[in-house]
Amino acid sequence: MTIREQASEAARAARRLATLSTAARNQALLAMADALLREEPVVLAANAADMEAGRAKSLKASLLDRLLLTPERLADMAEGLRQVAALPDPVGAILGGSTLPNGLTVTKIRVPLGVVGIVYEARPNVTADAIGLCLKSGNAVLLKGGSEALHSNTAVAAVLRRAAEEAGIPAGAVQFIASTDHGAVQELIRLRGLVDVVIPRGSARLIQAVVANATVPVIETGVGVCHTFVDASADFDKAERIILNAKTQRPSTCNALETLLVHEAVADTFLPRIVRVLQEHGVTVLGDARVQAVDSAVEAATDEDWATEYGDLRLSVKVVSGLDEALDHIASYGTKHSECILTEDYDHARRFQQAVDAACVYVNASTRFTDGFQFGFGAEIGISTQKLHARGPMALPELTTYKYLLCGDGQVRP
């Protein structure tokens, strides 16, 4: 089947899926969780093939670990599907409306998007997560995963699709593109009219390739050059705890700290302390001349460093003259993801939150909280860094749209 045919089948299924009851969709998710556990040998055998190919290609150990499926990880995937089943259904919520002077009623109701395309590179668990979230929100889903995980993804998608259809989900609602051809992504993202949105998840390169060539509407996700600004009035103990957490608790994530901005008034007091503590925790510090003056081990930060999402234990540090320079730096180099001020000054906290244009703007807390689960959404399909449709952590409501229902008894326009 061609990708266009897969998308057409998904679009047809989406029409029927849109009117399926909440109970039917939840039942399917539970059946899918059971199937994943029941078919463990099949999925693990497929994964073993990917692992062998990965070792033959000398993939990095960290990549191999992300690729690996174990009985525990499969159980986590199944548990994830059960948790999604337990979440409130976003579909059908009445969002507002009115009765016009002529008696025509206008009701704004939440409905599924239709067909959601997901292009991803990461772990095979994304396959199960994405299918679960899309079906729960009444959407058909068209998946294109990375080539390293092809066997695993194919197996997981096949198991879940079969279980879903046996439980009453319309045939064709789950589509996996089992192609390693690079043109497959390009074809998928230009199926406007069949695919309602594409969400890319993975490297900055993947995301940019999707954004540059898609005609289907895209929700850009993920890249986070996150800043934390230490104001003159910051509480040093809080600041140390927050900065360490934001940088080191899980440095590979998009909400981890990448650039620390320090008010020059505390450059002599706080800066030596935080540089030392960061280095003690294995962080390589890069900085401008004033930061380098603090410690001879600090490497020079280039213009490129300010724009880089390291994703590891590196941190660029810059001394700024105050709030305004911090705001300018963030406006120039930020990716509109998560930004933070550490301050005890009410007015500065307020000004920072008003002025910074980002999905999440923090006062005195670690940027690591930018996450659908941490926000209490119970799920996450990605973190949007664009402003259209959804911003920040996206969960079930962000996988929906709305329509207006108008009920009349003969109204015409004068």
Place this chain on the structure above:
Amino acid sequence: MTIREQASEAARAARRLATLSTAARNQALLAMADALLREEPVVLAANAADMEAGRAKSLKASLLDRLLLTPERLADMAEGLRQVAALPDPVGAILGGSTLPNGLTVTKIRVPLGVVGIVYEARPNVTADAIGLCLKSGNAVLLKGGSEALHSNTAVAAVLRRAAEEAGIPAGAVQFIASTDHGAVQELIRLRGLVDVVIPRGSARLIQAVVANATVPVIETGVGVCHTFVDASADFDKAERIILNAKTQRPSTCNALETLLVHEAVADTFLPRIVRVLQEHGVTVLGDARVQAVDSAVEAATDEDWATEYGDLRLSVKVVSGLDEALDHIASYGTKHSECILTEDYDHARRFQQAVDAACVYVNASTRFTDGFQFGFGAEIGISTQKLHARGPMALPELTTYKYLLCGDGQVRP
């Protein structure tokens, strides 16, 4: 100044505009309305140059009429700006939030999009409307109008920009691209990172060119192949009134009726009546064989007719076997704009509204009501036919996004 420089200036202005008070923005809109009236001679002189060039190019009379500005039309534009000033400010509304178990508060607040690009072909009044709606909602605006109205648009934009800046709107927040170069649109729609959204308004060809080549997120507007389905149980008097209104009250609009679907059970009774009445009102009826059998003047409808937005007094008519075939036809040929069922059957009304995937789904009323003013929004920047971000009539809230404000006292992620 290059288009990129204009966009950069707009982006810088947008940062300051985002924190300007409601009162300051409203005051600017009122000053702009006054300036438009005060500068009437300048604007009318510019319009006279466009009219002369249009006559020299032998533009159609209907196009010349759309191009024409008069003291009355200028007064309407000024009044439009005053009405927008009087609307509630969407910016700053608290949309929700929560306090996390660790005490971190999460507040979802409505904020401007940033820089809104508008690409349009239509009347010069769009220039004033778009500037007014964008500034009211705290956005900078980058306008690219049609070449026929270049002098008029340039004059209106210049008058409004000067008045806005004198009233305290940040310099550069209003940008008009005074180029007739076709490459200008292509450049504008690829300024991702500087422009936050592009809204094309005009012909299907313009909209498709924007959609196909933009890297900036686009909101697709306008094209409406709208259907009305006459069910077996329809009230014929209501049906006649609604169909006539939807087709003839203003046939050039995107919410006008283009294809009538008639249940075969009433093909012998209702069809001859409605064809005759439509013809009496100057409508050219095209149809399938069963419609042609009713009246020898009915031309044969081709497959292309079902997909065509006529925009004039033509109507394609098809006999269908029932609700399911009507739904299938709408799914195949509709543009997700406005669709209607005429029925007295409760279950059919309910099924139609659930199953049809469109911005506005009507029972027993004219599709001509799909309009921001008719919906009571007090304004309209366009009608979205896509599902991402906004659907149907878009007003001030649809020109905004949101961000999350997180206030803590030292929270870190365990």
